[in-house]
Amino acid sequence: MSGILYGIGLGPGDPELMTLKAHRLISTARVIAYPAPDSGESFARSIAAGALPGGVREIPIIVPMRVDRFPAREIYDKAAHEIAAVLESGEDVVTLCEGDPFFYGSFMYLFERLSDRFRIEVVPGVTSLTACAALLRRPLTSRNDVMTVIPGPLPDDEIRARIDAAQAVVIMKVGRHLGRLKALLADMGLLERAGYVERASLPEQKVRRLADLDAETAPYFSMILIYKGEEAWTLPLSYSS
Amino acid sequence: MSGILYGIGLGPGDPELMTLKAHRLISTARVIAYPAPDSGESFARSIAAGALPGGVREIPIIVPMRVDRFPAREIYDKAAHEIAAVLESGEDVVTLCEGDPFFYGSFMYLFERLSDRFRIEVVPGVTSLTACAALLRRPLTSRNDVMTVIPGPLPDDEIRARIDAAQAVVIMKVGRHLGRLKALLADMGLLERAGYVERASLPEQKVRRLADLDAETAPYFSMILIYKGEEAWTLPLSYSS
Structure with a gap:
């Protein structure tokens, strides 16, 4: 056998x-x-x-x-x-x-x-989706929210349409697309509703409000979460790691 | 303290x-x-x-x-x-x-x-998303797939638009909406691309191709996964539980 x-x-x-x-x-x-x-x-x-x-x-x-x-x-x-x-x-x-x-x-x-x-x-294993949500200290989805996961390499117009159609948005594979994605989210008025996490749950992890991040590129294992739903709290002003 | x-x-x-x-x-x-x-x-x-x-x-x-x-x-x-x-x-x-x-x-x-x-x-914990994907024995997302999670109680036209805009789709909270969702997916030509799981990972779990499921209602903890991406394999013809 x-x-x-x-x-x-x-x-x-x-x-x-x-x-x-x-x-x-x-x-x-x-x-x-x-x-x-x-x-x-x-x-x-x-x-x-x-x-x-x-x-x-x-x-x-x-x-x-x-x-x-x-x-x-x-x-x-x-x-x-x-x-x-x-x-x-x-x-x-x-x-x-x-x-x-x-x-x-x-x-x-x-x-x-x-x-x-x-x-x-x-x-099955814990995905980076919920690991990042835990680190950003904000519920990702609730009630009848639609959640969409978007790979960062997709073109701007496609990303924009997918964000418009969801309450919770996760952008994966941010990497070298960080600068472009930040500009897009700023243009959409969503910078204040976005959190950034790299190397989630590792000692070298980095957790920030996207608005506070001044880097233009990110490691491959990085992610942006956008909170648009009814229950969209503001993100904490300070993250400790 | x-x-x-x-x-x-x-x-x-x-x-x-x-x-x-x-x-x-x-x-x-x-x-x-x-x-x-x-x-x-x-x-x-x-x-x-x-x-x-x-x-x-x-x-x-x-x-x-x-x-x-x-x-x-x-x-x-x-x-x-x-x-x-x-x-x-x-x-x-x-x-x-x-x-x-x-x-x-x-x-x-x-x-x-x-x-x-x-x-x-x-x-963070393992979500039902990936637990159900493991049971259906098909990769949920790959490469630059967009994945969308949709609550079943949303109206048909909204669900249809969200499905059209993604490669991988998960419908949560299927429950009493099962009959309606099956009809919608049949109308969209996606019945053969959909899998159904209830009570994932429990002894009483049920895993089926949606096309083989003749129930019209489902328990609250049930889910439909739709595989539309480039890598959309056909679902296995038989599930053992």
Whole structure:
């Protein structure tokens, strides 16, 4: 019998925000796989590091960092091939995923290659959406609010239309689009209703009212939340981190 | 010094989907608060039950079940008053919240009453969004998808416009709107792209392609996910629960 491929959501970064189930599966894993940059540490592996058992076999999936992080087809073909061999031997493979595997996650590249042949189980994780909302200390959605998640790389007119049609808005993948997004939100009169978070839940996290942020670019793991709903409180004037 | 009010996300229902942080704070709590129906068990308390320490003081917030679950102002005024007295005595209060406290959560009714006077910390939880996506065994969002969350009680024309403008769509609070929503999605040619989940991650969970569901009403905790994006795989033909 073949092994099971697990996609394990690890949450936004703080190891304590992984679920009990993720912790159990990781701490009993015999084979793990995870995305890793071509130089430096794997973020997913670093979240799970404290839970990894000794002697675990590791399959790093080395994806060169590029602006939009589109995966090279060959890299995932090769990783899927290596993982399939483990699964065929009857061993499970636990894939470590930042955030949630099915929410803008690279796990889909393994999923699309292996789901026809193997049993796959996904363990959901805390997403950066609600981790950032907690840090900004304002409820994200309530009652009959519509919430929309928009990738920052989309063009201005598309972002503007999506913001107009929602009460709560999350802009992901802010990165090098920060300056443009700030200008757009200022033009829409929403700067005072927007919060900014980078590296949520990590020691180096940064939480600000967008109006107070003078940077023009941001790291890849950064996010803007916009509070437009009926219950739109003003954002706290000071954030401590 | 006053105590801290914690809002703890417990995830969708399976106690193993709570975070390590939620588990630590609950298992060391001296005072807990939680929403409860006027008859029967509190769902939030039932998720946390296995982690509760002996002798913990409990403050149930009894909210009569009504269709839209709008809270009675007096009930939350009274609960906030009781919780404030505990916080003023220097004791922390751990509030148990289904899902995530700031994502369509009733915790906001305590937050809006107490955040000016007390320190509040929110621990994010796994939302039903990604828990349902895991059960439907299809990635929810990828690359530059726009995702929109729509409450089922909204009128048809509004829901239709929001669906048209997104690649991934989640309809929350399906409940008694199921029949109407099915008709709308059929009319939009999206029935085959929609999955249905009720009571995600609980033993009595139900996972179906929406096209295979013959019910016309659903429990309050039910959800429809619609996969429209570039990466829209067909849904698996059979679900096991």
